[in-house]
Amino acid sequence: MNTMMKKLLATTLLLAGIAVNQATxxxxxxxxxxxxxxxLSDKVGKNQFTWVSDAPLEKINGTAEGISGTLTLDPKNVAGIRGTISAQVATMKTGNGTRDGHLRSDQWLDAAKYPTISFTVTSVKDVSITGASATGTAIGNFTMHGITKSVAVPFTLKYIEESAKTRERAPGDLVMLTAQFSISLKDFNVAGSRGTIGSKxxxxxxxxxQLFGATGL
Amino acid sequence: MTKTIAILCIIAAAGLIAWWGVTSGELWTLDKVAYTVTDPLFGTESIEWREEFRVGLLPAVGPVAATLLVVGGFLFWKRRRIQMKPQAVIA
Structure with a gap:
């Protein structure tokens, strides 16, 4: 009986192990x-972060460009994605030149002292595959305003194999990543001008x- | 004369606010406007900024319209005050 239970337990663990391995x-x-x-390259598609600040007195839509980075990806193991992506603070726009200046000033993101915002992927979980696309959550270190915090970023990935059509943009296979996440300004020690955060x-x-890259660049 | 200037001030303020509402409705004056562009290969949408001026409530329309309304209101109040003053009776 004892031996049978051990065998059953071993079989269950083996099956569970196979299931986990297949999932990852x-x-x-x-x-x-x-x-x-x-x-990552704008030749493939427009690399861009779009962001929204929704405060009681003002809603601001902005973008950040000047994005660069490399990722390593094995199409047979999406959970193994690693790499770093960074954006230039000086490229951030809100549609109003004066406001853009404030955003880059030392009261806010301090572009002179902290010129980049970056995200380094350290692990990936909850991967789900549909054909040549995948969804998952990237865990990594997000650095802004000189402060690094661990964040979880849900993403979708689309892999397009090289063809005559894709070669018009860039050599190699093309990869598109989209993601959405929230950041608290307080967590990154962005204080802004007095009384502004929470009102404007x-x-x-x-x-x-929205990130676009190619394997042949 | 005072009444005419007051009415003109209020009409100008209303016109400015209407112009702002029709052209942008934005809180801040914009020097670049965001347009959504769709990528034909990936089907994704990105923002493209184009050089374009859109008058906003701040710092353009709001303060000017408010000043015109204050001036118009003050002129109406002053006129009414003069009208309500008791007329001197000449014996």
Missing amino acids: TQPLVVNAIGQKKVT VGETIVVKA
């Missing part, structure tokens, strides 16, 4: 094999990312 190494349905280096600027900023 689910492959994209593409022909590409092996680890690929994906370089939201305490939390909603950020959407």
Whole structure:
């Protein structure tokens, strides 16, 4: 009886192990094999962060460009994505030149002292595959205003294999990543001008990312 | 004369606010306007900023319209005050 229970337990653990392994190494349905280096480039598509500050007195829509970075991706193991993405603070726009100046000033993001905002992927979880697309959550270190915090970013990924059509944009396979997350200005020690946060600027900023890269760059 | 200037001030303020409402409705004056562009390959939408001037409530229309309303209101109040003063009776 004892031996039977041990065998049953071992079988259950083995099956559970296989299930976990399959869940974490689910492959994209593409022909590409092996680890690929994906370089972000505006040639592939417009790399952009769009963000919204929704405060009682004012709603501000803005963008950040000047995005660069590389990711390593094995299409057979989406959970293995790693890499760093960064955006230039000086490229942030809100449609009003004066306001853009305030945003980059030392009262806010201090572009002179902290010129980049970056995100480094350290792990990926909850991967789900649909054909050549995947969804998941990237866990990583988000750095802004000189402060680094661990954040979880839900993302979608689309992998397009090289074709005559894709070569018009960039050589190699193309990859698109979209993500949405929120950041609290307080967490990153962004105080702004006195009394502004919470009235004219939201305490939390909603950020959407659109990233495009190619394996042949 | 005072009444005419007061009415003109209020009409100008209303006109400015209507112009602001029709052209932008934005709180701040914009020197760039966001347009949504769709990527034909990926189907994603991105923001493209185009050089364009859109008058906003601040710092343009709001203070000017408010000043005109204050001036118009003050002129009406002054005129009414003069009208309500007791007339001197000449014996």
